[in-house]
Amino acid sequence: MSSKVNRHHYHHRFNAQSFPPPCPHLAEFRARNGSMPFRSLEDCLRAKPPCGRAAIRREPSEVPRCGACGESARPRLYACVACAAISCHAPPELSHAAAHATSMPPGHEIAVDVDRAELFCCACRDQIYDRDFDAAVVLSQSTTLKSATIQSAKPENLCKRRRVDYLPWSPDMRDRVLMESGSSPLVYGSDMPRGLRGLNNLGNTCFMNSVLQALLHTPPLRNYFLSDRHNRYYCKQKNGVTNSNAGGKRNVGTGDGNGNKNARLCLACDMDAMFSAIFSGDRTPYSPAKFLYSWWQHASNLASYQQQDAHEFFISMLDGIHEKVDKDRRKPHNQGHGDCCITHRVFSGILRSDVMCMACGFTSTTYDPCVDISLDLEPHQGGPAKSASMKTHPSCNGEADSLNSGQNCGISTLMGCLDRFTRPERLGADQKFFCQQCQVRQESLKQMSIRKLPLVSCFHIKRFEHSSIRKMSRKVDRYLQFPFSLDMTPYLSSSILRSRFGNRIFPFDGDEPDASNEMSSEFELFAVVTHRGKLDAGHYVTYLRLSNQWYKCDDAWVTQVNENIVRAAQGYMIFYVQKMFYYKASENQVAL
Amino acid sequence: MRNSVNRPPTPDAAEDPGKEPTLQEIINIKLIESGEKERLMELLRERLIECGWKDEMKALCRAFIKKKGRSNVTVDDLVHVITPKGRASIPDSIKAELLQRIRAFLVQAAV
Numbered sequence: 001m002s003s004k005v006n007r008h009h010y011h012h013r014f015n016a017q018s019f020p021p022p023c024p025h026l027a028e029f030r031a032r033n034g035s036m037p038f039r040s041l042e043d044c045l046r047a048k049p050p051c052g053r054a055a056i057r058r059e060p061s062e063v064p065r066c067g068a069c070g071e072s073a074r075p076r077l078y079a080c081v082a083c084a085a086i087s088c089h090a091p092p093e094l095s096h097a098a099a100h101a102t103s104m105p106p107g108h109e110i111a112v113d114v115d116r117a118e119l120f121c122c123a124c125r126d127q128i129y130d131r132d133f134d135a136a137v138v139l140s141q142s143t144t145l146k147s148a149t150i151q152s153a154k155p156e157n158l159c160k161r162r163r164v165d166y167l168p169w170s171p172d173m174r175d176r177v178l179m180e181s182g183s184s185p186l187v188y189g190s191d192m193p194r195g196l197r198g199l200n201n202l203g204n205t206c207f208m209n210s211v212l213q214a215l216l217h218t219p220p221l222r223n224y225f226l227s228d229r230h231n232r233y234y235c236k237q238k239n240g241v242t243n244s245n246a247g248g249k250r251n252v253g254t255g256d257g258n259g260n261k262n263a264r265l266c267l268a269c270d271m272d273a274m275f276s277a278i279f280s281g282d283r284t285p286y287s288p289a290k291f292l293y294s295w296w297q298h299a300s301n302l303a304s305y306q307q308q309d310a311h312e313f314f315i316s317m318l319d320g321i322h323e324k325v326d327k328d329r330r331k332p333h334n335q336g337h338g339d340c341c342i343t344h345r346v347f348s349g350i351l352r353s354d355v356m357c358m359a360c361g362f363t364s365t366t367y368d369p370c371v372d373i374s375l376d377l378e379p380h381q382g383g384p385a386k387s388a389s390m391k392t393h394p395s396c397n398g399e400a401d402s403l404n405s406g407q408n409c410g411i412s413t414l415m416g417c418l419d420r421f422t423r424p425e426r427l428g429a430d431q432k433f434f435c436q437q438c439q440v441r442q443e444s445l446k447q448m449s450i451r452k453l454p455l456v457s458c459f460h461i462k463r464f465e466h467s468s469i470r471k472m473s474r475k476v477d478r479y480l481q482f483p484f485s486l487d488m489t490p491y492l493s494s495s496i497l498r499s500r501f502g503n504r505i506f507p508f509d510g511d512e513p514d515a516s517n518e519m520s521s522e523f524e525l526f527a528v529v530t531h532r533g534k535l536d537a538g539h540y541v542t543y544l545r546l547s548n549q550w551y552k553c554d555d556a557w558v559t560q561v562n563e564n565i566v567r568a569a570q571g572y573m574i575f576y577v578q579k580m581f582y583y584k585a586s587e588n589q590v591a592l
Numbered sequence: 593m594r595n596s597v598n599r600p601p602t603p604d605a606a607e608d609p610g611k612e613p614t615l616q617e618i619i620n621i622k623l624i625e626s627g628e629k630e631r632l633m634e635l636l637r638e639r640l641i642e643c644g645w646k647d648e649m650k651a652l653c654r655a656f657i658k659k660k661g662r663s664n665v666t667v668d669d670l671v672h673v674i675t676p677k678g679r680a681s682i683p684d685s686i687k688a689e690l691l692q693r694i695r696a697f698l699v700q701a702a703v
Contacts, residue, residue, distance in 0.1 A: 072620055072621065072624075
């Protein structure tokens with residue numbers, strides 16, 4: 001029936017919208033009569049082939065007329081659900097349907113369009129929607145049509161895609177008894193929140209420790225592993241681990257001492273073991289030796305005691321978990337939707353890249369999945385003197401204020417970096433793009449935007465510059481200011497496109513992001529991985545935000561710090577989580 | 593639907609001596625009785641979708657709703673807004689085709 005674009009758009013619309021609430025007259029009608037009147041209308045409906053459009057059943061020769069004026073040629077005739085009186089509705093001159101509703105006793109406000117089988121409220125003078133009525137329409141159509149496909153399966157769609165409202169839950173007495181009988185309560189000191197535990201440095205592994213600390217407190221990831229969604233014991237059983245050495249791989253004596261001889265590698269299982277250890281309540285520093293060993297096996301080119309790049313480790317680790325978890329299902333590279341594994345569900349978003357031909361305006365669009373966004377710092381402004389002064393006054397409030405006034409004094413901010421990331425960039429004369437319309441290489445304009453936001457956004461600041469021209473690498477120490485709360489709306493594809501056409505309200509086909517409500521564009525900062533020092537001799541430290549307190553995780557040492565320390569730190573990887581996943585501090589600690 | 597005691601008496605508009613059915617009404621009745629009206633409606637729907645008229649109207653409605661806000665719009669508003677534009681933008685070929693069909697119907701119905 002409708003074109004492909006329409007159906008796709010319609011689909012999207014129903015995804016985003018919830019079922020409209022009933023008007024007061026409909027609510028009253030349903031309260032008085034229940035759902036029976038609409039269901040019984042099924043007998044009065046007739047779906048006419050070939051396309052199965054539903055209408056009120058009538059004799060072939062019967063001509064419906066308005067009860068009040070006798071007109072039969074009106075575009076809309078409504079039949080009252082209560083008394084079957086037919087009225088016309090032709091605003092603005094006359095509406096006998098509205099007159100019917102007011103003249104009759106209450107209960108006659110709801111009517112059905114005789115030609116289209118759609119509900120109408122004569123008092124509100126507007127179309128209304130009811131689930132049971134739609135169900136009746138669908139049933140009437142499906143019994144008439146021979147083919148199994150249902151054209152307008154509204155209720156089914158809604159049932160599948162309707163989001164269930166969030167209901168807060170707290171355990172009642174019976175639940176508590178059940179929980180207590182199956183487990184033993186953990187003993188927690190009240191000074192520090194749960195899950196804060198130092199990680200021992202196993203030999204220049206601060207790059208790994210810092211990223212692990214951030215991931216251990218990534219809310220969706222933490223919830224996944226703590227709720228046993230990847231159980232390392234079941235995973236081992238399922239993959240048939242035997243005790244004998246397989247393929248000649250021996251325990252190479254890294255000193256972990258647990259005598260594990262299995263050659264099966266699963267980074268997710270190691271993560272699961274780490275989560276259990278970290279959240280166990282034990283405050284002594286933990287040694288992630290098993291994880292390190294597994295990661296070495298996965299990324300053997302990086303297996304050494306040298307300092308590595310934390311971002312490189314992050315990517316490699318996500319990839320490792322994806323590979324091991326996804327091995328059975330073998331999904332193709334469809335990571336944008338995050339259905340393959342937990343890491344992609346949490347971190348992967350979709351970037352949109354538009355290349356516009358400067359000559360004819362033809363735009364070529366591509367979508368790429370991404371697990372993080374790498375941002376360039378601004379090219380040199382203001383020189384080393386400025387950055388040095390920032391570093392020596394880290395906790396001064398006055399500095400913090402001047403930092404907030406941003407661009408004017410040449411301070412780089414995260415939002416500035418994102419602005420630059422999504423700014424249209426002119427591809428130079430040496431990078432001419434082949435335009436499909438002009439059929440020749442033309443100068444083009446490229447613009448990036450975010451089509452789909454991930455649950456957790458990781459911003460990687462490119463501080464390590466490897467210049468192939470000058471054959472040297474250097475570190476950019478430039479300070480970057482980052483906010484604690486971030487609104488990503490201006491960087492979404494919809495916003496970018498809209499501004500391209502200059503604030504028009506014209507809809508762009510297929511471009512509404514999946515999460516189009518305001519809630520999912522707001523992000524909260526929860527972890528910052530910082531780097532201090534030189535390119536080849538530096539140290540990574542992670543700052544974690546738990547219950548609105550900041551904690552510094554420097555390998556095995558975890559201390560509480562003031563937020564200004566964090567603001568002044570040199571951010572390298574900055575982690576934001578969607579606001580709805582970010583738990584604020586609660587007054588009452590639940591104790592089992 | 594129950595047989596409600598509240599049902600008003602069936603109107604006898606057609607038999608009202610004071611009111612002669614107009615030519616328009618007679619044609620309409622004939623169209624409906626023979627089932628031709630439904631066929632013409634189907635044909636019109638098909639043609640309007642083919643030429644993109646339906647999509648244009650949909651876009652106009654969307655723009656209007658976006659401007660006024662989803663909860664401030666009724667069906668009447670929408671119909672009022674897009675009717676003049678809709679009528680004006682129907683391609684002539686479709687008008688011609690339908691008029692042709694109606695003419696043909698009248699010729700064979702008058703016999």
